[in-house]
Amino acid sequence: MVPRRPDGQPGRLPLRGTERTGAPGPRRPHVQVSGSLTVAVVLVGPPGAGKTTAAAAVGRALGRAVMHCDEVRAETYRSYGYTRSRADRMFQEGGAGGLHRYEARFEARALARDVTRHAGSVLDTGGGVLHQYTEVDTLRVHRALATAEFTVLVLPFPGDPQRCADCLTDRVRARGADDPFTDEWLESGGTDLISTLVRAAHALLPQADLVLDTAHPVPARINTGPAPGLSLADRITTAVGGS
Numbered sequence: 001m002v003p004r005r006p007d008g009q010p011g012r013l014p015l016r017g018t019e020r021t022g023a024p025g026p027r028r029p030h031v032q033v034s035g036s037l038t039v040a041v042v043l044v045g046p047p048g049a050g051k052t053t054a055a056a057a058v059g060r061a062l063g064r065a066v067m068h069c070d071e072v073r074a075e076t077y078r079s080y081g082y083t084r085s086r087a088d089r090m091f092q093e094g095g096a097g098g099l100h101r102y103e104a105r106f107e108a109r110a111l112a113r114d115v116t117r118h119a120g121s122v123l124d125t126g127g128g129v130l131h132q133y134t135e136v137d138t139l140r141v142h143r144a145l146a147t148a149e150f151t152v153l154v155l156p157f158p159g160d161p162q163r164c165a166d167c168l169t170d171r172v173r174a175r176g177a178d179d180p181f182t183d184e185w186l187e188s189g190g191t192d193l194i195s196t197l198v199r200a201a202h203a204l205l206p207q208a209d210l211v212l213d214t215a216h217p218v219p220a221r222i223n224t225g226p227a228p229g230l231s232l233a234d235r236i237t238t239a240v241g242g243s
Contacts, residue, residue: 039147040067040115040123041236044204045154046164046197047127048171050214054154055124058236065121069110073126076114077106095188100128108137108144115144123148128193131200145207150232153208155201156215165191165198167215210236 041058043051052068059066069076074084082103090102107129114123132138145151157164169191176182205211210233 039149040118040121041150041152041232042111042115042123042125042145042148043152043154044125044130044145044201044208045127046130046168046194046201048168048175048194049127049154049156049201050212051124051127051154054152054212054214055122058152059122061235061238062122062232065118066124067114067118067121068124069107069114069126070124073106073110076110077103080106080109082106091185091188096185096190096193098189100131100193101133104128104132105134105137108132108140112140112144115148128197130204131197142207145204150209150236151207152236153201153204153211154214155198155211156213158202158205158211158213161195161198161202164202165195168194168198209233212237 041062041064043055043058045051052070055066055068058064074082087099087102091099094101103126107126111123111125111129129141132141155164156167169186172190172194173182173186176185
C-alpha cells in the first residue's frame with residue numbers, strides 16, 4: 001500500500017512496520033502559559049491497536065509524562081456519575097455493545113477535560129472513545145482532538161477496515177487468553193463492536209496529524225531520546241520504530 005497523507009498525496013514508505021501515512025497538516029494555534037503548551041499529545045485507536053505501547057515509547061522519546069486513561073478510568077468516570085454496578089448491568093443486559101453505549105459518554109467527557117488538564121503530556125485514550133452515540137458527545141471528542149497539540153491515530157492496516165478488524169479481534173483474544181471475561185465479551189457482541197470502532201477510526205483519518213500503522217508489533221523499548229532538530233511528527237515516528 002502506498003502511504004497517503006490526509007490530503008491524498010503520497011506520504012512516506014513504511015518504516016520497520018510503523019507506517020507514517022499522515023504528514024503533518026497546518027498546525028493549530030495553541031495557547032501557551034509560561035512557555036508551556038496547555039494541551040497534550042493524544043493517541044487514539046481501537047482496542048488492541050497498540051496505543052499503550054506506542055504512548056510509552058512516545059513519552060520516553062519526548063521526555064513527557066504519559067497518562068494511560070484505562071488505568072484511571074473508574075476514578076475519572078466517577079466524577080461524571082459512572083458506577084461499576086451499572087456498567088455490569090449494562091453488560092449483562094446488552095453485551096459488549098450495551099457496556100460501550102454506557103461507557104462511551106464518560107470517555108468523551110474525560111478526554112475533553114484531560115486534553116487540557118494534562119497539558120504537555122501524552123494521553124493514551126480508551127479504545128472506545130472514537131464511537132459516540134449522541135451529537136453532543138461526538139462533538140466533544142472532535143473538539144478535544146482539534147484542540148490537542150498533536151493527534152496520533154494508531155491503527156493496523158489503515159485503509160483496510162476488514163483486515164484491521166480481524167487483526168484487532170485476534171489481538172484482543174490473545175491478550176485475554178487467561179481472562180474468561182475476554183471470550184465472554186467477544187461472544188457478546190465484542191467482535192461487532194471492534195468493527196464499529198474500526199470504522200470510526202477510519203473516519204478520523206483526515207483529522208489525524210499522524211497515522212501509525214501497527215500491523216507489526218510496536219517496539220516495547222527504544223534507544224532514542226529527545227531530538228529538538230526533528231519535527232514532532234518525525235520524533236514520534238522515530239520513537240515507535242521509524243528512522
